[in-house]
Amino acid sequence: MSHPKLANIFNEDEKKVDWHDKALWFVRHKRDLSAHKVKGWETLREFGHQIKAHTLANLDQYLIEFEKNALSNGIEVHWATNAEEHNKIVHRILKECQAKKVVKSKSMLTEECHLNPFLEERGIEVIDTDLGERIVQLAKESPSHIVLPAIHKNRHEVDDLFQQHLNTKPCNGDPQYLTQKARKHLREKFINADAAITGVNFAIAETGGFVVCTNEGNADMGAHLAPVHIACMGMEKLIPKQDHLGVFLRLLARSATGQPITTYSSHFKTPAKGLKMHIVIVDNGRSEQLGKPDFRASLHCIRCGACMNTCPIYRRSGGHSYNYTIPGPIGSILSPGKDLKKHSSLPFASTLCGSCSDVCPVKIDIHSQLYKWRQIITKEMKQPMLKRKSMKIMGSLFSNPTQFNRFAKFCRWALRNLPKSILYAKPNVWGKSRELPKGPKMSFTEWHQNRENTKRMKNNG
Amino acid sequence: MDSRSQILTKIKANKPEPMDLLHIDPSIFDEGLDVVPAFTKTLEAVGGNVCPIDSMEAVHSKLKTLLPNARFTHSTLENTHEINTFSFDAIERPHDLEDLDILMVKSDLAVAENGAVWIDDSKFPIRVLPFITKHLVFVIEEKAIVPYMHQAYEKIRDFNFGVFISGPSKTADIEQALVIGAQGALSLTVLLLTADTTP
Numbered sequence: 096m097s098h099p100k101l102a103n104i105f106n107e108d109e110k111k112v113d114w115h116d117k118a119l120w121f122v123r124h125k126r127d128l129s130a131h132k133v134k135g136w137e138t139l140r141e142f143g144h145q146i147k148a149h150t151l152a153n154l155d156q157y158l159i160e161f162e163k164n165a166l167s168n169g170i171e172v173h174w175a176t177n178a179e180e181h182n183k184i185v186h187r188i189l190k191e192c193q194a195k196k197v198v199k200s201k202s203m204l205t206e207e208c209h210l211n212p213f214l215e216e217r218g219i220e221v222i223d224t225d226l227g228e229r230i231v232q233l234a235k236e237s238p239s240h241i242v243l244p245a246i247h248k249n250r251h252e253v254d255d256l257f258q259q260h261l262n263t264k265p266c267n268g269d270p271q272y273l274t275q276k277a278r279k280h281l282r283e284k285f286i287n288a289d290a291a292i293t294g295v296n297f298a299i300a301e302t303g304g305f306v307v308c309t310n311e312g313n314a315d316m317g318a319h320l321a322p323v324h325i326a327c328m329g330m331e332k333l334i335p336k337q338d339h340l341g342v343f344l345r346l347l348a349r350s351a352t353g354q355p356i357t358t359y360s361s362h363f364k365t366p367a368k369g370l371k372m373h374i375v376i377v378d379n380g381r382s383e384q385l386g387k388p389d390f391r392a393s394l395h396c397i398r399c400g401a402c403m404n405t406c407p408i409y410r411r412s413g414g415h416s417y418n419y420t421i422p423g424p425i426g427s428i429l430s431p432g433k434d435l436k437k438h439s440s441l442p443f444a445s446t447l448c449g450s451c452s453d454v455c456p457v458k459i460d461i462h463s464q465l466y467k468w469r470q471i472i473t474k475e476m477k478q479p480m481l482k483r484k485s486m487k488i489m490g491s492l493f494s495n496p497t498q499f500n501r502f503a504k505f506c507r508w509a510l511r512n513l514p515k516s517i518l519y520a521k522p523n524v525w526g527k528s529r530e531l532p533k534g535p536k537m538s539f540t541e542w543h544q545n546r547e548n549t550k551r552m553k554n555n556g
Numbered sequence: 557m558d559s560r561s562q563i564l565t566k567i568k569a570n571k572p573e574p575m576d577l578l579h580i581d582p583s584i585f586d587e588g589l590d591v592v593p594a595f596t597k598t599l600e601a602v603g604g605n606v607c608p609i610d611s612m613e614a615v616h617s618k619l620k621t622l623l624p625n626a627r628f629t630h631s632t633l634e635n636t637h638e639i640n641t642f643s644f645d646a647i648e649r650p651h652d653l654e655d656l657d658i659l660m661v662k663s664d665l666a667v668a669e670n671g672a673v674w675i676d677d678s679k680f681p682i683r684v685l686p687f688i689t690k691h692l693v694f695v696i697e698e699k700a701i702v703p704y705m706h707q708a709y710e711k712i713r714d715f716n717f718g719v720f721i722s723g724p725s726k727t728a729d730i731e732q733a734l735v736i737g738a739q740g741a742l743s744l745t746v747l748l749l750t751a752d753t754t755p
């Protein structure tokens with residue numbers, strides 16, 4: 096289904112949309128307060144951008160350096176060209192150590208690869224341990240936001256889910272009680288896990304180590320208790336030096352939630368004595384995207400979610416309306432690179448206001464990339480009749496000033512005089528749940544000319 | 557061709573022109589932070605407690621007043637044996653630590669701008685300790701506090717596992733309501749050894 100259709104479904108519950116919109120705007124606001132406190136914030140963003148651009152320009156070299164150092168740290172390194180290979184590698188490792196119960200902390204990559212169903216079909220229990228992810232897992236849904244996976248659920252829905260699956264008492268959605276119960280439930284899972292899977296926020300070529308950031312401590316509870324730790328990373332997670340973490344850890348949490356840093360920033364370098372550690376490096380379309388000069392900067396993304404929180408479309412259409420693992424503005428520039436046809440409506444799910452580019456901690460030109468995808472899509476794919484025709488007409492109108500002025504005059508008159516039944520007729524999508532403005536008598540040009548004339552007359556007189 | 561060579565070949569063919577790695581001079585971010593009050597304020601804002609103490613001897617009594625009901629406690633500091641209710645040698649699997657009430661660890665590095673405290677596994681013998689404990693207590697000398705992350709990384713060199721911890725574990729995944737105490741520690745306290753008494 097296209098984005099507008101799925102957005103319509105989300106918009107059936109108006110109260111929920113309002114809450115969603117406000118809640119995310121509040122997170123954006125916290126980001127502002129936090130960012131403005133940092134001296135040199137803009138320079139910090141520029142550094143983030145530069146380091147990522149430099150890394151991508153030498154990505155093969157840095158991956159080789161990373162692998163070498165990781166191996167000498169005692170970590171096993173695996174390479175996967177696509178999602179399927181990634182899943183097979185993870186499954187093979189789990190089979191080798193006879194793991195039946197796996198705990199997983201948040202990793203958008205494993206979502207992208209659909210690892211959970213792959214393992215479950217092969218008789219392995221996978222428990223998502225981030226509270227938000229556990230909630231959507233129990234609801235048999237997918238995360239609707241990359242940092243706040245359950246932002247589309249209200250407390251009463253969580254209450255019901257927990258009663259059903261964790262045997263909790265009805266609590267009128269008390270977050271304190273529900274979180275406590277989840278803690279107990281997850282503790283048991285951590286203690287009994289045979290293996291832990293985590294994502295990777297940053298991998299450091301210089302040291303062969305990697306960093307995982309969480310607020311709940313779930314990645315560490317999993318990774319340190321289970322005998323085997325598998326870390327899955329997209330290859331763009333690499334940075335050259337440990338010192339660069341100083342830049343990225345300052346940017347990440349402030350942009351994501353407004354916190355000065357996540358509660359835990361865990362630096363893994365060697366496996367603990369007697370335990371095993373694996374890293375799976377995944378391509379899955381990234382090297383392809385790297386070859387597109389207009390779109391390669393999308394690989395700078397550090398998955399902070401700021402572009403989602405600020406996006407007026409995302410806030411009012413919800414993450415599921417994008418029907419892609421990474422929703423929001425960044426998802427809309429990543430997804431067409433993977434499947435242009437399937438995701439062709441996403442670059443249009445934007446007002447092109449540019450707010451996403453303004454908040455992005457690594458300065459990705461998100462809105463210009465959205466615009467560029469639109470051009471490609473319009474060229475390569477047949478657009479709906481109405482859109483095609485109206486675009487043609489608009490094109491010829493805008494290219495001829497006399498015609499345009501005449502048409503604009505008619506429109507202003509029409510807005511004042513035509514009956515509602517015509518103005519809000521079906522083909523006018525701009526009139527859908529929107530109040531059209533009252534047509535002014537004068538155009539801006541006329542108003543401006545009048546003003547200049549009066550001024551001149553005054554000066555002369 | 558195996559996957560590794562496939563990936564590397566494709567990257568080589570598709571990567572952009574090389575560009576220099578910039579040099580970062582952290583002094584451009586310097587705003588003359590007064591590190592001790594800044595650290596205290598930030599850590600409190602993220603849900604941690606800061607208690608100034610004037611000597612190492614005060615650690616024990618402070619702990620008793622802060623968390624009087626703790627039963628299963630351990631400190632990795634020197635000369636704090638009376639705090640330890642068990643020995644790590646008796647722990648066969650990390651899972652046996654599930655009932656740990658308090659873990660106390662000395663840290664040599666903390667960051668003013670974000671209230672984060674760095675510890676690495678040279679300070680604690682079992683990696684899960686700072687996460688599985690109910691209450692986490694750090695002992696820090698004032699002089700261990702640096703202003704920003706850039707200065708922190710200048711000091712971090714050799715470790716096998718290390719972590720920055722800023723406040724107790726938390727979540728806001730249920731309707732954005734902040735709850736302290738998710739999967740990790742329920743509380744975090746820093747016992748801050750004041751400068752004039754630092755040996």
Ligand code: SF4
Pocket residue numbers: 350395396397398399400401402403425451454455456457458459461
């Ligand atoms: S594109 Fe930028 S703002 Fe959006 S998630 Fe990625 S890093 Fe954050």
